[in-house]
Amino acid sequence: MSDTTAAPPSAMEHETLPIVGMFCASCVRRIESVVGRVDGVTEVTVNLASERASINYDPTLADVEDLVAAVERAGYDVRVADEADEDWEEHERARERRRLLQLSSVALAFGWSIFLAMQINRWADLAWDKDALFIALFLVVTPLLVVTGQPIFRAALRVARHGATDMNTLISLGVTAAFAYSVAATFASDAFADAGLKREVFYETALIIVGFVTLGRYLEARAKGRTSSAIKRLLDLRPKTAHVIRAGEEVELAAARLVVDDEIIVRPGESIPVDGVVAEGWSAVDESMLTGESLPVEKSPGDAVFGATTNGTGMLRFRATEVGSDTVLARIIAVVEAAQGSKAPVQRLADRVASIFVPLVIALAVGTFALWWAIGPTPALTFAILNAVAILVVACPCALGLATPTAIMVGAGKAAEHGILFRSADALERAHAITTVVFDKTGTLTLGRPALTDIEPLPPWDRNGLLRLAASVEHGSEHALAKAIGGAAQEASLDLAQTEGFEGLPGRGARGRVEGKTVAIGNRKLMAEQQVSIDGLQPRIDALADAGKTAVYVAVDGDLAGLIAVADTVKPTARQAVAQLRERGIRTVMLTGDQQATAVAVARELGIDEVIAEILPEEKAARVEQLQGNGTTVAMVGDGINDAPALAQADIGIAMAGGTDVAIEAAQVTLMRDDPRGVVQAIALSQATMRTIRQNLVWAFGYNLLLIPIAAGVFYPIFQAIGPVPDGLGWLFGDAGFFEPIVAAFAMMLSSLSVMANSLRLNRFQLRDSSDPPGSGAVDRGEQLTTPAQV
16 A cells, blocks of 8 residues: 555646547446556546546546556557647547548448348359358458458457457457358368258358448447537637737737737737737627627727637727636636536446446357257257347447437537536536526626615715715725715715725625714614614615615714615516526525515516525525425526525536636536526526437437347247248348348447437527527527527
C-alpha cells in the first residue's frame, strides 16, 4: 500500500481520453473496470457514443501516461493528438469511416457475388465439381476474409489477451466457426463421408457477416458524428482570423494568436473573434448562437461582446478581455461536452446487463450447438453450427451501449442550441421528473430593476429630505432597492450626505449615521428590531402592498420618518412561462424575502400557485428541502448569490445567465438568456430525451430477447408441427425452419442503427424561439413546437 498522501479534492485533476476500438457496452464496462483500478483514479466514465473516457484522478498518485497504459491494458487504444491539426480528431474519424466503407464494400460485393453464384448452381443444377468449387471458394474467400475482417479479429484478440470478451469476440467466433466448418468440408471430405455428414460450405456466409458488421460500424460512425452536430456548428462559428491593431497599424492575424488587451476591429457582417468590451462604435450584434435569442443586441462603448457572435451593420473597435479557452463560447462547448460525455443514472441497467451479456451469449451458443447436434435433424452438425453462428451474430450489445449516450449527446446539444446548458447527463435526466418549480422573484420573474414609485414622509420631514436621508445611507449598498432609491435621488439632483458606520443587515435593510442622526432603512423586521412603530402608516402600507409595491421604512433616531415605495416590473414572458408550466401539470412556487403582500400581488398577476415570502437568505435552502418531501421533485430557479444554497439543495438548480457566477456554479442547468420560458424548454427537452432513451432501451432489450431465441431454433418445432416453411419465409428460415446467419447479421446491424436513428430524431425536436411575442397562446409541446433556435 502506498504511503503517499492523497491530494485534497481541490487538487484533483480531470482528463478526457479519446478511445479507439469500442463497439459495445461490454467495451465500456471493461475500460471503466481496468482504469478504475489505477491508484489515484476516483471516477471513470466511458461514453460509447462520443468514444471518450472522462477520468478524475489524483496527480500525486497517477499521471496521464498511467491512464493511457490502463486503457491499453484493457485492450483498446488512445488517439494521439496532432498538435498541428486543429481538427485532428475529426480527420482521424473521417479516415476510419472511409476505411470501414471500403472494407464493407469489398466484403459484401464478393460475398453476395459468391452467394448468387452458389444459388444459380443450385437452382440451375449446373453440377459444378464440388471439390474444385470448394477449393476455389477457399482460395478466393480466405484472403478477403483476412483483410476485411482484420479490424474485428484483431480487436477480439486484443481483448482476449487480457482475459476479456466483447462484441468482436461474438462476431469472430461466429465467423470462425462458419469458416472452419467450410474448411473442414473442403479438405476433409473423407471424414465427412465416414461420419455420414453432408458436405456444405459457408464461405460466403462468413464474408457477408463480416460485410454487414463492418457496414453497420461505418453507418454507426456516421451517425455518431451527427449526434455531436450542435458542437460542430458552434465550433464552425469561430472566425479563423481577426483584424488587430498592432504598433498603430491594422494587421490580420490568426484568431488563435490573439491575447488579452488586443484592440480588434470588426466590420459589418464579420464574426467577433474573442470576448471583449466595446471601445468605439455602435452596432447590433446577433448573439443567437449563445442565447437562442434571434433579436440582435445593440452594442455601444462599454458593452460586452462575445466571440463567434456576428456583427451587424456598424463597425466596432473593442478590447479583448477573454481569449482561447476562457471565452464564453469555449466554456459553453466545455459544459456541453462534459454533459454529453457523462453517464445518466438510467444507463446503469444497461451497464449491469452488458457486464454479463457476452459470456452469457457464448454460453447460449455452446448450449444451442450441443442441443441441435444431439437432437437436430439431418445434417445435425451443420444445423448445430449454423444455429450457434446465428446466436453469436444476432446478439447485439451495441444497441444496449448506444441506447442512452446517443440520446444524451443529441439532447444536450439540442439544448445548447436553445441557450440551455445542462452540466451533466444526470441533470438532463432528472429534469424530466420535475413536479414543482420554485422561482426566486427579483431578477428571475421580475426585471430586477425596481424603481421608486412613492414617497410618504411624516412630519417634520418632506419628500426630498426623507429621500436624501435614505439615499445617503443606501449609497454604500449594492442591493437593488438601494440602487432604485439612489437613482431617484440622482434624478432629483439631491446632494447626499456622508454616512458613518454603515452596516448592511442581510434580509432586513441597512443602518448608519447621517449628519449626527441614526438612520435605519429597511423592512418590517428591521423596524421591529429597532422598536419603531409603523401603525400610523398601516392603511397606506396595505394599499401599496395590494398594488404589488414594496414598502421601505425609514426611521430616524428611533422614530418613523416615513416610507418609500418601490416596485419591480414583471418580465414580459414570466406570465407565459408560469402558464406553460401549469399546462404541464407542474406546480409553481415563489420564494422571496419580500413582504408577503407584495409577493402575493406579483404571484396573483403571474398565476403562481404558492407564495413563501419574508424569509431570510439562509432560510431558502431549508424551505426548498421542505418542499422536497413526499416524493416531490423540485427545481429552483434563481440568479443571485443568496439563491446559491437553494439551487444546490434543489433536485435541479436552474440559474439565469444574467445572474451571479456563484449562482451559475451552484446550478445544474444554466439558461443563457434572461427568459423564464427557458425553464419550460429545459423540461420539454429533458422529457423528449428521456422518452427517446426509454424507446431505445425497450428496443435494445426487446430485440435481444426476441431474436436470440429465434436464432436458437425455437421456430423449428413450430414448423414441424404446422407444416413446412412457407415459400415467403424461406429467405428467413431456410428449408428446415432455422434462422439464417446472414439474416442474423443484417438484423444485428439494423438493431444498433435503429437506436442511433431514433436518437437522431431529437435533432428535429423544435422549440418556439424566444422572440415569439408573449401571450401568443402557443405552448411548448415537443414535436408540436414551431420555430427552431438560430444556431
